[in-house]
Amino acid sequence: MTFKSWHLLATAVLLLTIAAFWWIFQEGKIDPMLGSVPFVFWTSFAVTLLIVVATFIGSKIFPHQEDSKS
Amino acid sequence: MIGWLIFFFTLFLASLGYASYRSYSKNRSSDDFMLAGSNIGAILGFLTFSAALFSAFTFMGMPDFFRVHGVGAWIFLGLSDALMVFFLLWFGYKLRKRATEVGYKGVAGFVQGCFQTQWAGYLLFLSSFLFLIPYVAIQIRGISIFLDAAFPDLIPGWGWASLLVVLMLVYSEIGGLKAIMYSDAIQGLIMLVVIWIIGYTCLQMAGGLEAGIAKVTESNAGLLSLPGPKGLFSSPFLIASAIAIVMIPVSQPQFTTRLVVMKDLKSVHKMAYAVGFFAILVILPTAFIGLYGAVKYPDSTTAEFLSAALLFDQASPVAALAVVGLFAACLSTTNAQIFALGTELRSLLTGSDKKVMRITQVAIFVFSIIVLVFSTYMSDELVLLARVSFAGTSMIAPVVLGAVMFKHPPKSLLFLSAFALVYFVFSLAELVPAGFAGLPTDAAMYLILIPATVILMLIHHFSSKSSHEA
Numbered sequence: 001m002t003f004k005s006w007h008l009l010a011t012a013v014l015l016l017t018i019a020a021f022w023w024i025f026q027e028g029k030i031d032p033m034l035g036s037v038p039f040v041f042w043t044s045f046a047v048t049l050l051i052v053v054a055t056f057i058g059s060k061i062f063p064h065q066e067d068s069k070s
Numbered sequence: 071m072i073g074w075l076i077f078f079f080t081l082f083l084a085s086l087g088y089a090s091y092r093s094y095s096k097n098r099s100s101d102d103f104m105l106a107g108s109n110i111g112a113i114l115g116f117l118t119f120s121a122a123l124f125s126a127f128t129f130m131g132m133p134d135f136f137r138v139h140g141v142g143a144w145i146f147l148g149l150s151d152a153l154m155v156f157f158l159l160w161f162g163y164k165l166r167k168r169a170t171e172v173g174y175k176g177v178a179g180f181v182q183g184c185f186q187t188q189w190a191g192y193l194l195f196l197s198s199f200l201f202l203i204p205y206v207a208i209q210i211r212g213i214s215i216f217l218d219a220a221f222p223d224l225i226p227g228w229g230w231a232s233l234l235v236v237l238m239l240v241y242s243e244i245g246g247l248k249a250i251m252y253s254d255a256i257q258g259l260i261m262l263v264v265i266w267i268i269g270y271t272c273l274q275m276a277g278g279l280e281a282g283i284a285k286v287t288e289s290n291a292g293l294l295s296l297p298g299p300k301g302l303f304s305s306p307f308l309i310a311s312a313i314a315i316v317m318i319p320v321s322q323p324q325f326t327t328r329l330v331v332m333k334d335l336k337s338v339h340k341m342a343y344a345v346g347f348f349a350i351l352v353i354l355p356t357a358f359i360g361l362y363g364a365v366k367y368p369d370s371t372t373a374e375f376l377s378a379a380l381l382f383d384q385a386s387p388v389a390a391l392a393v394v395g396l397f398a399a400c401l402s403t404t405n406a407q408i409f410a411l412g413t414e415l416r417s418l419l420t421g422s423d424k425k426v427m428r429i430t431q432v433a434i435f436v437f438s439i440i441v442l443v444f445s446t447y448m449s450d451e452l453v454l455l456a457r458v459s460f461a462g463t464s465m466i467a468p469v470v471l472g473a474v475m476f477k478h479p480p481k482s483l484l485f486l487s488a489f490a491l492v493y494f495v496f497s498l499a500e501l502v503p504a505g506f507a508g509l510p511t512d513a514a515m516y517l518i519l520i521p522a523t524v525i526l527m528l529i530h531h532f533s534s535k536s537s538h539e540a
Contacts, residue, residue, distance in 0.1 A: 013156055021309055025145060027296045036280040038294040041141040041357075044149050045350075051152035052346035058159045059339035066166060066335035 002063040009061065013054050020047045074390035082256070082394050083237075089252035090241040112340035114251055115332045118406075119341055120348045121254035122324055123151070124261065125403030126212040128352060129396055133379065134372050136360020140293030142303030143360070148353045150315035155346035157316050162329050162338040164474040169330045176410075177323040177470060179417025184473035190484055191418045197466040197491055198323050198414050203437070205459035206407045207445035210234060213400040214445065219377040220393065231445055234397065235438045238405040243431060247331070247413075250405050257398035262352060264395035267388050269355020272362035272379060282361045293364055310513035313520075314460040320470045321463040324410035404441075411437045458498065461512035465490040468523040480530040483523065490519050 024043050034042040110118070128147070135143040172183040178198070182191030213234060214227035225233075241249050276282035283294070292299030297307075319325040332338050359379055367375040380396070381389040412434040419426045469487045472479035497504040497511045505514040 010160075013153075017153060020149070021305060021312075025142075025296055025305070025308070027304075030291070030295045036283045038141055038283070040294075040296055041144055044141075044145045048144070048149045048152040048350060051149070051156055052343060052350065055152070055156045055159060055346050056343040058156065059343055062159055062163070062335075062339060064163050064335075066163070067170070 002061055005061045006058065006063045009054055009058050013051055016047060016050065020044070071386040071390055074387045075393055078390050078394040079397075082260070082398060085256050086237070086241050086249075086253055089256065090244040090249045093244070093246060093248035093252060110251065110328075110332045110337070112332075112337040112344070114255055115328065115337055115341040116344035116348065117255035117258040118251040119325065119328050120345050120352075121258040121261070121399070121402040122328065122406035123318070123345070123403075124258075124349070124352050124399070126209045126216075126396060126400040128356065129261065129265065129399050130212050130216060130372075130376050130380075132353060132356035133359035133363060134375060136293075136357050137363035137367070137375060139298035139300060139302045140295070141357075142296045142298050142308065144353065144357065145296075145308050146303065146311050147315070148349060150312040151349040151353075152346055153312055154316045154318060155342045155349070158319055158329070158342040158345075159339055161319060161474070162342065163335055165326065165329055166335060166338070168474045174327075174330050176413040176415075176417025177326045178414045181469055181473045182418065184476075184479055185469075185481060185484060186478075187481070187484070188418075190469060190473075193469065193484060193488055193491070194323075194466060195414050195418060197321070197463055197487075198411060200491075200495065201459045201462035202322070202324075202407045202411055203441055203444055206404050206441045208459070209400045209404045210441060210445040213396055215373050216376055216380070216396060217393070219373040220381050228442075228446060231442055234401055234404065235442050238401055238408070239435060239438055242405050242409055242434070247409060250402070250409055253398075254402045254406065257395075257402040258348070260391075260395045261399050262348070264388075264391050265352060265355045268380060268384060268392060269358040271384060271388065272355075273358040275383060276358070276362040276365045279361075282365050285365045286361065289368060290364065306509050306513040310461065310510060310516055311457060313516050314457065314464045314512060317464040317467045318460060320467045321465075322407075322410075322460075323414050324406040326470070327410060327413055408434055408437050408441065461515075462491075462494055462498075464512075465494050465515065465519070468519065468526075471523070472527065475527065476530065476534075478534065480526055482526050482530075486519070486522055486526065490515055 020043070024047070025040060029040065030038045032039060132143060132147060135146070168184065169180060172180065174180050178191040178194040181194050182188055184190070210231045214231045217224075217230045218227040241253065273279060273282070277285070286293050290299055297303040319329060329338055332341065363370075363375045363379055367378060370378070380392045384392065412430045415433050416426055416430040419429060466487050468483045468490075469479075472483040493502060494511065494515060496502040504511040507514070509517065
């Protein structure tokens with residue numbers, strides 16, 4: 001279960017990154033704005049936040065453990 | 071302001087002195103000195119990693135990047151840092167596992183042990199030396215420009231640079247890596263507080279977020295979208311930057327070593343997401359400062375804009391705190407990198423502990439002098455120079471990744487990285503074509519380097535599997 005969750009999470013982060021660079025971050029696009037914040041800024045901020053939250057989740061479900069340090 | 075400056079500097083120097091005193095131990099081994107006893111917890115680990123990562127170039131370069139090139143600067147650093155911390159979850163585990171198996175004194179010694187050849191170690195050291203020296207010099211250059219512009223009649227630029235290097239040498243030679251880590255913690259906290267105070271003030275002076283963006287829309291709408299008014303933030307540039315930044319913990323030894331010397335894997339993982347949140351908190355106010363610059367100082371030079379936004383437009387205590395914060399930011403990144411060069415050299419040396427330690431301490435002094443001299447000959451493009459350094463060191467990433475992933479890593483990775491490194495250096499010297507098909511050198515290199523690394527690793531994986539089966 002943990003391995004599966006970790007692989008799912010890693011795949012989701014990879015797909016989100018690819019989607020962001022290939023489809024979301026388009027040149028010359030300002031709209032739709034969020035309040036007064038231009039499109040590229042709020043979308044890239046949201047993607048960043050999602051990935052950092054994914055890192056937090058990943059730290060909880062990471063499947064491997066460390067042997068006691070020699 | 072001078073009164074406030076003396077007050078905050080005294081406080082800062084006193085805390086550095088205390089950190090050195092706490093870290094000093096008379097009967098320490100070279101491992102205690104260079105690797106801080108390998109027992110660093112999550113909080114200290116997160117602060118030292120963040121402080122080494124966010125430096126003068128974040129504090130000064132990023133506001134200028136937002137001001138000149140626009141909102142894409144968030145993707146350039148914020149998003150790339152988030153990807154890096156996610157990657158740390160896996161890389162931290164693999165690195166620590168291999169380090170336990172083969173031993174760790176530094177990345178150069180580590181890959182030398184994994185590849186069973188001295189050339190691997192030499193290659194790592196060469197890469198670190200070639201690209202960390204300019205990176206450290208960037209920091210010193212940055213702070214010298216700023217302080218020289220802020221206090222033109224006090225002491226010359228080289229005087230500030232020398233003061234920084236002397237200070238760094240004194241407390242790192244007294245307290246070793248542990249003193250550096252404590253000073254990083256102090257610096258990280260100062261930086262976060264200072265950058266938010268300045269960011270908030272700048273946002274107010276720009277008339278608030280909505281009014282500021284409305285003014286920028288009228289004057290230079292290109293700042294609000296990709297690729298920015300000067301066309302810098304193209305997709306190849308942003309993707310190549312993201313790869314270079316994700317590879318920082320792999321290819322920059324000051325970060326790799328910090329992952330190894332942490333207490334356990336749990337601490338590494340806590341540190342990873344803490345650095346991610348810290349990155350968001352530190353980079354966001356630089357966007358506000360950049361917005362203020364785009365509104366009020368669109369045509370000023372970097373030094374004029376920074377000295378105005380960070381000093382002259384601020385209240386005296388804030389301006390004084392900014393000077394100390396910048397000085398501390400610069401100091402912590404600089405000492406992390408120079409000390410890392412010492413660690414790398416030490417990991418390649420053999421002989422008695424005392425002799426190795428003495429050579430390392432002398433080498434740290436020599437590296438500092440080289441950096442000091444180099445910093446006087448650099449250009450002022452701080453962020454772009456930092457990026458060249460990230461990209462340059464990332465050419466060596468296949469070697470470190472091979473070392474952590476395989477018990478007997480393929481030597482072909484050494485040839486691949488050596489070729490990439492030489493080509494990258496030659497392209498900087500304009501001896502070979504820089505990039506192809508309209509791509510910048512690093513993006514073009516990754517286009518070859520990544521598939522080649524994957525293919526070599528797959529061939530090695532399947533060939534070693536079939537030889538075991540036979």
